[in-house]
Amino acid sequence: MKQPLIIIIRSINFSRVNKERNKRDIERNKRSKMVSSASSSEAKIISQCFVKPKTVSETSKDPYNLSPMDHVMLSFQYIQKGLLFLKPSDGAIKPQDFMETLLQKLKDSLATALVHFYLLSGRLSTSVTDDASSYSVFVDCNNSSGAGFIHAKSDLSVGDIVGSKYVPLVVQSFFDHHNEVKAKVTELVDGVFVGLSMNHSIGDGVSFWHFFNSLSEIFSSQETIDNNIKLFCLKNPPILRQVSTGSVYSLPFSESPKSNPQFQTQVLQERMLHFSSEAVRSLKSKANQESGTTTMISSLQSLTAFIWRSITRARKLQSDQETTCRFVADSRPRMVPPLPMNYFGVYISLVKTTAKVGNLLENEFGWAASKLHHVVVEHTGEKICSEMKRRFNPPCALPSETFYDPTIVHMGNSPRYDNYGCQFGMGKAVAVRSGNNDKYDGKVSAYPGREGGGSIDLEVCLLPEFMEALESDQEFMSPVSPSSG
Known part of the structure; x- marks a missing residue:
């Protein structure tokens, strides 16, 4: 057990x-x-x-x-x-x-x-x-x-x-x-x-x-x-x-296999990247100006679109390939009636959008942000319940290897969590860090910046050659600033 x-x-x-x-x-x-x-x-x-x-x-x-x-x-x-x-x-x-x-x-x-x-x-x-x-x-x-x-x-x-x-x-x-x-x-x-x-x-x-x-x-x-x-x-x-x-x-029920499949551990680099409140506001403003269809794109949707395009560019994928941006959404506020936020358990669902690499990179940044915004708006409680009934009735344990794909960028965690509100007699934490679990190429996790005010830290995991390309991308690195954590 x-x-x-x-x-x-x-x-x-x-x-x-x-x-x-x-x-x-x-x-x-x-x-x-x-x-x-x-x-x-x-x-x-x-x-x-x-x-x-x-x-x-x-x-x-x-x-x-x-x-x-x-x-x-x-x-x-x-x-x-x-x-x-x-x-x-x-x-x-x-x-x-x-x-x-x-x-x-x-x-x-x-x-x-x-x-x-x-x-x-x-x-x-x-x-x-x-x-x-x-x-x-x-x-x-x-x-x-x-x-x-x-x-x-x-x-x-x-x-x-x-x-x-x-x-x-x-x-x-x-x-x-x-x-x-x-x-x-x-x-x-x-x-x-x-x-x-x-x-x-x-x-x-x-x-x-x-x-x-x-x-x-x-x-x-x-x-x-x-x-x-x-x-x-x-x-x-x-x-x-x-x-x-x-x-x-x-x-x-099935008998346990004689040997469990072993998945190859990826050789990754993991880096924390800090986006100040000013940088986040600038990305949000740019996304809404360029979208052409809405002015309601959020800060996190803007930053997610920014990292999706940047990692896709670093991977040098073919223009006719498809790439997916995916993140986990909290289902509690989307249900009818909404569930209280202190409901303890697993109340999450996947939100994702897919685009041809060529379309993603040739269109303006606001185009990608708009796609993310629209799938979030359409992710209603009715849609969540319908998807749950279709996919999980009866329930089945998803093989974890189906969750990973070399063309996916996955945004995890949330800058809305009160990470730095946790104190144990030592004042405010210096930094947030995560373990080795659930790390793969293209996995990104968002945390609130230590100074608050809407700043965001991204924990980015990439293969070494992709990390090097990302760090050499001035368009991506220009809004990144030093972090105290």
């Missing part, structure tokens, strides 16, 4: 950075060898344990059956996102005492958060029908050790993480790689990385950051909570979907 949540806390020791090793890491990044041979830099696990909810509700004792969409997401890798913080530098507390206090408060906060988000303390399990023709997947909170919690250290500094041109490979070890849901805290000499891994069949990006922000809210309120109060009242508690016993979905 798999755990839905993993928290990893890593500390990085900056005072013992080996210059020769760093030089080798830089050269390796230049060659874009995304391999696990960077063991000398990997964060080393100091301790690990499981955290259970502080109190157990009657509801959590019942099996939580997955919906059709939840079943589909079983094919996809875990969500892995984390925040990098600077340690307090006032010297009022010894480093060892600081970490011991931080770790204990995080564990206590997690135990309280799991009362509200009890699914994240469970394990995924299966139930086979009597005739062995199908099986269903459910979350079992009764037979589970709880959510994983890991403390680790690394020989790197905050500067090593945010100062590199490309995201260092060591960041991959800031997350758990064992298909469980855990929190992992990495300790640095001058910083701390708090990383979370969540099973994608349990929640989407909205639910992931809802939990992250709730954990921060509980942590920040610990000093004012009476120890006799068993349940902390969240400002925005999650609403968990209720599944009746007659609505259990099942998947066709």
